[in-house]
Amino acid sequence: MYKRxxxxxPQTNGKIERFHRTxxxxxxxxxxxxxxxxxxxxLAPWIHQYNHHRPHSAIGRVAPITRLDNxxxxxx
Numbered sequence: 001m002y003k004r005x006x007x008x009x010p011q012t013n014g015k016i017e018r019f020h021r022t023x024x025x026x027x028x029x030x031x032x033x034x035x036x037x038x039x040x041x042x043l044a045p046w047i048h049q050y051n052h053h054r055p056h057s058a059i060g061r062v063a064p065i066t067r068l069d070n071x072x073x074x075x076x
Contacts, residue, residue, distance in 0.1 A: 026050070 005012040027046040033039040055061040 022050075 052063050052065045
């Protein structure tokens with residue numbers, strides 16, 4: 001399922017724009033990659049680090065995974 005933002009509404013685009021900046025700074029342009037394949041291979045580990053280990057200030061300096069309570073197979 002996709003969620004779309006309203007056109008010409010920066011308020012609805014702020015979080016994704018910030019994530020794009022973080023993605024560019026932390027993964028895409030953080031180092032020189034010898035090939036696009038090498039860059040793509042680095043994406044999954046970066047996303048894991050971002051979601052499971054990197055503290056986020058907006059949620060009390062904890063990793064986002066700690067806020068997720070609806071993982072498949074983890075229902076009460």
